[in-house]
Amino acid sequence: MKKARYHHGNLRHSLIKAARDMIREGGMEAVSLRKLAVRVGVSRTAAYHYFKDKNILLCTLAEEGFHIWQEEADRIFLDEKMSHEDRYKAYIRWYMTYALENAEYYDLMFGRAIWKQNTATANLKTIAYDVFQKQVEVTRQWQKYGVLPVGEDSLRLAQVTWGTLHGLARLLIDGIYSDDSPIDEICACAANLLMDK
Amino acid sequence: MKKARYHHGNLRHSLIKAARDMIREGGMEAVSLRKLAVRVGVSRTAAYHYFKDKNILLCTLAEEGFHIWQEEADRIFLDEKMSHEDRYKAYIRWYMTYALENAEYYDLMFGRAIWKQNTATANLKTIAYDVFQKQVEVTRQWQKYGVLPVGEDSLRLAQVTWGTLHGLARLLIDGIYSDDSPIDEICACAANLLMDK
DNA sequence: CAATGCAATTTGACAGTGTCAAGATTGATG
DNA sequence: CATCAATCTTGACACTGTCAAATTGCATTG
Numbered sequence: 001m002k003k004a005r006y007h008h009g010n011l012r013h014s015l016i017k018a019a020r021d022m023i024r025e026g027g028m029e030a031v032s033l034r035k036l037a038v039r040v041g042v043s044r045t046a047a048y049h050y051f052k053d054k055n056i057l058l059c060t061l062a063e064e065g066f067h068i069w070q071e072e073a074d075r076i077f078l079d080e081k082m083s084h085e086d087r088y089k090a091y092i093r094w095y096m097t098y099a100l101e102n103a104e105y106y107d108l109m110f111g112r113a114i115w116k117q118n119t120a121t122a123n124l125k126t127i128a129y130d131v132f133q134k135q136v137e138v139t140r141q142w143q144k145y146g147v148l149p150v151g152e153d154s155l156r157l158a159q160v161t162w163g164t165l166h167g168l169a170r171l172l173i174d175g176i177y178s179d180d181s182p183i184d185e186i187c188a189c190a191a192n193l194l195m196d197k
Numbered sequence: 198m199k200k201a202r203y204h205h206g207n208l209r210h211s212l213i214k215a216a217r218d219m220i221r222e223g224g225m226e227a228v229s230l231r232k233l234a235v236r237v238g239v240s241r242t243a244a245y246h247y248f249k250d251k252n253i254l255l256c257t258l259a260e261e262g263f264h265i266w267q268e269e270a271d272r273i274f275l276d277e278k279m280s281h282e283d284r285y286k287a288y289i290r291w292y293m294t295y296a297l298e299n300a301e302y303y304d305l306m307f308g309r310a311i312w313k314q315n316t317a318t319a320n321l322k323t324i325a326y327d328v329f330q331k332q333v334e335v336t337r338q339w340q341k342y343g344v345l346p347v348g349e350d351s352l353r354l355a356q357v358t359w360g361t362l363h364g365l366a367r368l369l370i371d372g373i374y375s376d377d378s379p380i381d382e383i384c385a386c387a388a389n390l391l392m393d394k
Numbered sequence: 395c396a397a398t399g400c401a402a403t404t405t406g407a408c409a410g411t412g413t414c415a416a417g418a419t420t421g422a423t424g
Numbered sequence: 425c426a427t428c429a430a431t432c433t434t435g436a437c438a439c440t441g442t443c444a445a446a447t448t449g450c451a452t453t454g
Contacts, residue, residue, distance in 0.1 A: 003418060005449095007401090007403075007448085007449070007450075008402080011403090015268060020399085027313075027396085031306070031442085032439085032440065033440085033441065033442090034439085034441080035406080042403075042404090043403065043404045043405075044404085044405090044441095044442095045404075045405090045441095045442075045443085046402080046403055046404075048442075048443090049402060049403075053441090053442090054441065055443090060413080061345075070432070072364050107309065110371075110373065111309075111371070112304065112308075112370070112371035112372070115371050115372045116224075116370075116372050117371050128373075149389075149390070152386055152389065152390075153382075153386070156382055156383060156386040157386060157390075159365070159366065159368075159374065159378070159383055160361065160383060160385070160386045160387045160390060162368070163361055163364035163365035163368055163383075163387070164357065164360055164361040164364055165364065166367065166368060167359070167360035167361055167362065167363035167364020167365065167366075167367065168356070168357065168360035168364065168366035169364075170309075170358075170363065170364065170367060171359070171360055171363060173309070173313075174307075174308070174309035174313050175309075175311050175312045175313050175315065176307065176312050176325075177356065181356070185350075185353055186356055186357060186360075189350070189353040189354060189356070189357045190356065190357045190360070191347055192346075192348070192349065193269070193346070193349075193354075193357060193390060193391055194390055202420090204419085204420065204421070204431060204432075205431085205432080206428090208431085208432085227413090229410085229411065230411085230412065230413090231410085231411070231412085239432075239433090240432065240433045240434075241412095241413095241433085241434090242412095242413075242432085242433075242434090243431080243432055243433075244415085245413075245414090246430085246431060246432075250413090251411095251412065252413090252414090
């Protein structure tokens, strides 16, 4: 189907697509610019015209991930058919399953590789910040509607809530919990602890 | 001080020590067998006589980390001078500060690098399992003494508790939270949520 | 229409990395 | 003293990311 022309035509897009697949298959650390080039049918350094770095490529992918993330999360946050309490539970449930089903992507988005050495793109920082900001906002709502305890500062509460979900997701994803851990039970237990009693 | 003899004498020990330093300086991913060799003053492949893999070396170091971890944790678990509630709070506080102060080591011990592809040594698996097992046991105690809610299954409760601490630690270590996050407040908020009310 | 410019792509090269196989050195043992 | 096995080194290979310089080809001028 594809001709081996000199000008690929939509290399940038092809690279992103291939990288996406590569991440899903073998995780972020399995992404190699050279293998990527082979897969797309182009020479080793062709990608450097569209991405200054390997890091920039990864940030672009992560950015993409955050946009999808935000869409899906909003779908729950704004679902008027559910009570606030049910939305909260659904959010927890969604967070865990989404993280597990897109484990490698989750690792890319929330992993240390990008954030640790402060190598994140400005765009990436922005969208990630927005995602968390929304979390804080929704936390405030849940407090208002009696789902979450009112006594706590909203920011702290959002931080700890997120910490819990993030931690559980990581422990499951990274294989530190045994594989057969019952996610439903864990989610339920987490909800019980976090919600106002 | 050190002669450049052919037989180093205690190479294994020197390698571990150097690797330890290297981790503290630049993190796990900065550990390179070749740099390690230079630092110890030995040739590139000398380490292979003591560690079959780079992975085995890392597992050895992680193992070491877990032993220290367990000692320090026990010091709190068994401190009779504190009430059970205070022990719980102290444990949370210790967990976070220890994780932050030994961030790179924490990443090695609890990071995906070792656990994800199931590359952990049998010894490492054992000690890690023991550490978690102790967590479950102590959780049961805390339930018994009214610090943690009795309604929850001890195993689930321990999982979620650990998830929370792990998640917060990771978010802080990986630089996803802003650096100036008030750890004390976060710990307090986490304690409030997790403890029985 | 040819020439020129410019963007897209390739080739070559360098410094890293982990790891295997085969050789060199040495302290200890018979 | 000779031998041996443990210890360490050298050489080599296949990877990685990335820079600089050449090449290719499309499009827009003169």
